[in-house]
Amino acid sequence: MTRPVPGKAEIALEYPDKFHVGTFEHSSQFEAHLDPSGFALVLERPGAEDVRKSIHMHISFGLLAGILGELAATVGKIPKGDILHRDQLADAVAQLHQALKKA
Structure with missing residues (x-):
């Protein structure tokens, strides 16, 4: 979705x-979900051919866990x-x- x-x-x-x-930005859309091997993220900017763009990423669970750990270690940088x-x-982390x- x-x-x-x-x-x-x-x-x-x-x-x-x-x-x-x-x-x-706000006129764009995203989709994020977990699958059997990791985390998938799609960012899409709709529009005419000259402005339309998208990125598709897939990150393994191990890398995602590493990213979350790095974020936790640097949370002090948020004012x-x-x-x-x-x-x-x-x-979001609590969810x-x-x-x-539950899973």
């Missing part, structure tokens, strides 16, 4: 001879006064934790 992007995502893809940057984003992250316990 696709949902509107609630914020902004910036993607940079660098090759030795090319550099691509894309931004996905203490940024209660909205701290609460959004805490709520994931609860779902993992």
Whole structure:
């Protein structure tokens, strides 16, 4: 199920001879789900051919766990006064934790 992007995502893809940057904002959509081997993420910006773009990523469970651990180690970089984003992250992590316990 696709949902509107609630914020902004910036993607940079660098090759030795090319550099691509894309931004996905409120007019874009995302889909995220777990499958038997990891985490899948799709970001799509609809529109005419000259503005339409998408990215598709698949991350193994081991890498996802490593990413979550790194995020936990750097959570102090979120300003203490940024209660909205701290609460959004805490709520989402609590939902994931609860779902993992039920599964």
